[in-house]
Amino acid sequence: MKRAMWRGALVTLAVVLGVGASACSGGDDEAASTATATAAATAAGGGGGAAPAEGEEIEIIMTDNVFTPANLTIPVNTTVKITVKNEGSAIHNMHILSSETEGKDFASNPLVNPGGEDDFEVTFTKTGVVNFQCDFHLPDMVGTITVQ
Numbered sequence: 001m002k003r004a005m006w007r008g009a010l011v012t013l014a015v016v017l018g019v020g021a022s023a024c025s026g027g028d029d030e031a032a033s034t035a036t037a038t039a040a041a042t043a044a045g046g047g048g049g050a051a052p053a054e055g056e057e058i059e060i061i062m063t064d065n066v067f068t069p070a071n072l073t074i075p076v077n078t079t080v081k082i083t084v085k086n087e088g089s090a091i092h093n094m095h096i097l098s099s100e101t102e103g104k105d106f107a108s109n110p111l112v113n114p115g116g117e118d119d120f121e122v123t124f125t126k127t128g129v130v131n132f133q134c135d136f137h138l139p140d141m142v143g144t145i146t147v148q
């Protein structure tokens, strides 16, 4: 019974994300249904994907000149660790423009070398959308964090 309920939740998630039509067609194929829900969550990416919980880590890949993912969702009043990995050939950083709402900007080391990485903790206390950027590659290398 519990398993059936969980599967129902996955299908419901897929429907909510707008890809439910195919997930509902084959009632006897549990694996396909699960795979569809997983794909939907992945496709949602930073926009509507599962938000991290307290203490979880978010990994962001920096290339020349893009953040992946570029759009994140983080719950309000939740401390998460952001790890940035520079897989590009230029120096990058992640600078979150949060001073207006949080009293300070959160940021990685200002110089993350190619092949290098850095991590830092963030806690947002106000809901809304906060922009972030690489200070070296404006206006191209930018992203948003939705705090909800």
Ligand SMILES: [Cu+2]
Pocket (backbone or CB within 6 Å): 065, 090, 091, 092, 093, 134, 135, 136, 137, 141
């Ligand atoms: Cu950059």
